[in-house]
């Protein structure tokens with residue numbers, strides 16, 4: 637026995653052990669493997685058909701091709717393409733049932749053209765017809781015609797696994813998916829049919845589509861004079877719900893607080909145009925809070941000798957003029973500044989930051 641035989645025997649045993657006496661999920665997996673095989677088989681079938689009907693064939697080629705059409709060579713070519721080489725389950729299933737494919741190919745194809753039905757459902761018994769599930773292909777809850785009454789998914793549908801129970805679509809609940817879930821109302825219902833629609837966003841429970849059909853209002857909504865649920869404007873509450881330097885935005889069913897622009901001391905909205913009052917260092921200019929240029933004020937703010945004023949956002953700073961440096965709290969002529977009158981530009985940045993005498997943050 638070669639090494640590869642040993643390995644495939646080992647995996648074969650492993651396969652039988654893990655899938656042979658399968659739990660419902662493994663049985664579902666077997667069916668999906670089988671479906672994949674049939675899908676790829678159909679693709680291979682088409683591909684080999686196209687490949688060999690190029691046209692312009694001689695009578696001899698016609699005969700040869702029509703022979704190919706039903707030949708074992710073509711079957712083998714198709715089967716070679718149905719599995720990824722890495723898919724153990726797929727290769728195993730094809731190998732195990734190779735003779736079934738041959739039987740179908742040579743003897744059943746005409747009478748049973750649906751290979752999925754013949755192979756997966758009726759021959760190797762890993763799938764069931766649509767709307768049925770489990771070892772004996774019993775009907776799903778709600779019947780095989782419309783499992784779960786069309787409002788859910790039947791567990792194990794179309795496989796030999798599963799429980800046949802329903803997982804309902806959003807809006808539906810109950811064993812049969814005929815009941816409406818919370819925040820949905822019944823638009824139409826009889827013993828076998830149910831249509832549920834979503835309540836208006838202002839309701840918790842309702843009997844119809846509008847905000848007048850609420851049985852109860854959701855949080856953030858209240859009943860108005862006409863018994864309709866309407867949004868509560870939390871922003872107009874007294875006291876207001878946001879902090880001093882925040883503004884309030886009302887939203888459907890709620891509200892939010894956002895920080896004011898830094899140029900405002902208080903505000904009613906975003907940006908410097910919605911300030912109630914301007915922050916220090918800013919002044920109201922046609923409804924917008926704008927930086928005050930302290931350096932341009934009639935009364936000079938930097939009064940020490942050899943100082944210059946630099947305006948900043950909301951403030952200003954006093955620094956030594958070019959060619960001067962801070963020494964003992966005053967601006968003095970830089971040592972050797974005569975030699976380096978037109979010193980390199982990159983130095984001036986360093987000088988500036990070293991030479992700041994006073995920085996006014998809170999004028």
Ligand SMILES: *[C@@H]1O[C@H](CO)[C@@H](O)[C@H](O)[C@H]1NC(C)=O
Pocket residue numbers: 824825826827828829
């Ligand atoms: C239930 O309602 C659906 C949709 O209106 C209808 O097609 C069906 O015939 C009804 N069934 C019964 C039993 O009344």
Ligand SMILES: *[C@@H]1O[C@H](CO)[C@@H](O)[C@H](O)[C@H]1NC(C)=O
Pocket residue numbers: 947948949
């Ligand atoms: C001042 O603030 C504005 C907006 O926040 C910004 O674009 C600008 O660069 C700032 N100017 C200075 C000198 O920091």
